[in-house]
Every structure is written in structure tokens, then in C-alpha cells.
Amino acid sequence: MAKSTLRVAVIGAGRWGGEHARAFSERQDVELCALVDIDPRAAERRAREFRARPYVDLHDMLRAEKPDFASVAVSNMAQFSPTLELIRAGVPLLVEKPLAFSLDDADVLLDEAARRALFFAIDFNHRYARPVMLAREAIRSGRLGDLVFATWRFGGEHSATEHPHANLIETQCHGLDMLEYLCGPIESVAAEMTEMTGRGLTTIVLSLKFASGAVGSLVGSYDSSYQYSNVHLLEVNGTDGHVLVEDTVRRFTYQRKGSEHREVWEAGYFNDVDRAFRRILDSHLDAVLAAFRRDEEPPVHASAGRRALALAFAAIQAYESGRRTMIPPEPHPSTKSAA
Numbered sequence: 001m002a003k004s005t006l007r008v009a010v011i012g013a014g015r016w017g018g019e020h021a022r023a024f025s026e027r028q029d030v031e032l033c034a035l036v037d038i039d040p041r042a043a044e045r046r047a048r049e050f051r052a053r054p055y056v057d058l059h060d061m062l063r064a065e066k067p068d069f070a071s072v073a074v075s076n077m078a079q080f081s082p083t084l085e086l087i088r089a090g091v092p093l094l095v096e097k098p099l100a101f102s103l104d105d106a107d108v109l110l111d112e113a114a115r116r117a118l119f120f121a122i123d124f125n126h127r128y129a130r131p132v133m134l135a136r137e138a139i140r141s142g143r144l145g146d147l148v149f150a151t152w153r154f155g156g157e158h159s160a161t162e163h164p165h166a167n168l169i170e171t172q173c174h175g176l177d178m179l180e181y182l183c184g185p186i187e188s189v190a191a192e193m194t195e196m197t198g199r200g201l202t203t204i205v206l207s208l209k210f211a212s213g214a215v216g217s218l219v220g221s222y223d224s225s226y227q228y229s230n231v232h233l234l235e236v237n238g239t240d241g242h243v244l245v246e247d248t249v250r251r252f253t254y255q256r257k258g259s260e261h262r263e264v265w266e267a268g269y270f271n272d273v274d275r276a277f278r279r280i281l282d283s284h285l286d287a288v289l290a291a292f293r294r295d296e297e298p299p300v301h302a303s304a305g306r307r308a309l310a311l312a313f314a315a316i317q318a319y320e321s322g323r324r325t326m327i328p329p330e331p332h333p334s335t336k337s338a339a
């Protein structure tokens with residue numbers, strides 16, 4: 001049984017690691033004890049900001065602090081080694097997406113954690129956005145009828161990651177996870193991708209078939225801008241109605257087929273919590289720490305990160321072969337409700 005106040009360490013003191021630190025430090029049930037970053041200035045700055053102790057060496061931190069829980073938000077391609085070290089030290093953890101950049105690395109992490117029966121969560125935080133929770137509920141309660149198609153579009157600027165498939169693996173993993181979360185398993189994928197801006201395959205279009213018979217599309221890009229309107233759009237269309245999620249946290253719309261009336265959720269005037277993208281991390285943490293305290297599986301197990309990676313590699317294979325790739329049936333690893 002977890003202690004009443006958890007001592008938490010955050011690994012990675014950059015932009016999003018700062019959000020992890022903020023979210024943990026605002027919790028009554030947590031003492032943020034340490035911030036670890038290989039860049040000493042980053043570690044010190046965040047540690048000062050959130051009144052924790054800075055470390056540049058994970059091993060030193062583990063020996064000195066013995067945290068009850070850790071979260072990892074380091075540079076995208078650097079996650080494997082600190083995650084493995086935490087797992088081998090037996091520290092329950094939440095890691096950022098993507099879980100890894102190779103299925104072998106993902107399997108090592110999952111196997112090592114499973115051998116220790118370790119709590120191992122991944123931050124697919126989009127599931128905890130209010131519009132997504134409303135969409136999931138509308139689908140589950142049958143208000144859409146049978147799902148026929150779903151579409152996900154998400155585009156912004158380049159990341160610093162030096163990998164030809166950075167956009168697909170580190171950003172569109174949210175879309176692959178979300179489409180299966182809402183519509184069930186994907187059974188095949190076809191793909192087109194472009195590298196016309198010279199920084200890898202930075203814009204991709206996927207054509208998806210779900211095991212249910214429904215179809216889907218995913219457009220993802222690093223050749224766009226987060227300043228555009230409707231940077232993110234998710235639509236799920238069924239025989240009886242459809243839902244739209246705009247910019248993840250901005251708006252949810254449900255409309256019954258044939259009706260001119262729409263049901264819309266938008267954050268109210270004083271509701272700064274649900275309108276803020278960063279706050280979906282806090283909602284996810286509520287669920288993560290509640291599950292951890294109850295000795296349950298994480299609400300989004302790290303294996304969901306492996307599944308998104310497997311789908312990404314199936315898309316890469318489809319693009320490179322010019323043929324549709326079949327995806328072996330596999331139950332979606334975490335279909336628990338975000339509610």
C-alpha cells in the first residue's frame with residue numbers, strides 16, 4: 001500500500017519536465033523531492049522553481065532520495081536509459097511518450113518492468129482532455145450508432161529530434177492511441193509520406209481499417225504551425241451521429257444524424273482548468289496516482305506506448321513497400337475509461 005505522501009522525482013527539467021514538476025508540486029499528496037537533468041543549469045533552475053533538490057546523475061538521486069515514484073520527461077530519444085535504470089531500481093513510474101524508438105527497446109522496458117511487477121504508466125494525456133472524455137462517453141453510450149469512419153489531423157512545427165520518422169513516432173503516437181481508444185483495434189494500414197522539406201518524413205497520411213469494419217485516416221505534419229486555427233481535429237462518425245474534438249481541449253461537439261441542433265461543450269468563463277492543454281497532465285496524474293495507491297494497473301499502461309509504436313512501424317512498412325500492411329490482432333492494452 002502506497003504511503004499517504006509520495007516522494008516523487010522528475011527526470012528531465014526541460015519544457016514538459018517543468019510541467020511534470022509543476023503538476024506534482026501542486027498536489028497535496030506528493031512531495032516533489034528531486035529534479036534530475038544532465039544539464040545542471042536546467043536541473044537547478046527547475047529545482048529552485050519547485051523547491052526540490054537538483055541532480056545531474058540519476059544514480060546519485062536514487063541513492064540519496066529513494067523516491068516512491070518517478071516520472072520521466074527527457075528529450076524524446078533519450079528516454080530508454082533513464083527509464084531502464086528506474087525500472088531496475090524498482091521505482092514505479094510514469095514515462096512520457098513515445099515509449100521508445102524501437103520495438104526491441106520497448107520490449108526490454110516492458111519485460112524488465114513485468115518481471116518486477118512494477119507499476120509502469122505512459123502519458124497518453126490526450127485521453128484525459130474533457131472533449132475526448134465526452135467523445136468516449138458518447139461512443140460508449142451508443143449515441144453514434146455503429147462507427148463508420150474516424151479521422152485525426154494534427155500538425156505543427158518541427159521538433160529537435162533527429163529521426164526520419166520523428167513526427168509519426170513521437171507525436172502521432174497520440175493519434176494512433178486515440179483512434180484505437182475510441183474505435184477499437186486497427187487491422188491494416190496504408191501510407192503516403194513526404195520528405196519534401198528535407199528534414200525526414202515530416203508529413204504523413206495514413207489510411208486505416210479497423211477490425212470492426214470502420215475506416216480511418218490520420219494526417220500528421222511537422223510542416224505546419226501550432227499557430228494555425230484547428231491545429232488538431234478529431235472526428236468520429238457513426239450511423240446515428242458524429243462527434244468532433246477541436247484542438248484537443250477547446251471544443252466537443254455532438255450532433256445526431258439529420259438534426260440541425262448541436263450539443264457543444266466549451267470551457268466556461270472561469271474554467272481555466274479544462275481549457276488548458278497542460279492541465280490534462282494533472283487529470284491523468286489524478287488517475288495514475290489513484291491507481292498506484294490502490295495497487296492497480298495504471299490507467300494507461302506503458303504497453304499502450306508499444307502498441308502505438310507497432311502501428312507506426314506498420315505504417316512505415318506500408319509506405320516503404322507501397323502495399324497495405326496487415327496488423328496482427330491484439331487486444332488494445334489499455335481500454336480502461338478515462339472517466
Ligand SMILES: NC(=O)c1ccc[n+]([C@@H]2O[C@H](COP(=O)([O-])OP(=O)(O)OC[C@H]3O[C@@H](n4cnc5c(N)ncnc54)[C@H](O)[C@@H]3O)[C@@H](O)[C@H]2O)c1
Nearest residue numbers: 012013014015016017037038039042073074075076078096
Ligand atoms: N504528453 C504530452 O502532451 C507532451 C507534451 C510535450 C512534450 N512531451 C514529451 O516530454 C518529453 C520532454 O519534452 P520537452 O519538450 O520537455 O523537451 P526539452 O528538450 O524541453 O527537455 C528535455 C530535457 O531532458 C534533458 N535530458 C536529456 N537526456 C537526459 C537524461 N538521460 N537524463 C536526464 N535529463 C535528460 C535535457 O537536458 C533537457 O533539459 C518528450 O518525450 C516529449 O515527447 C509530451
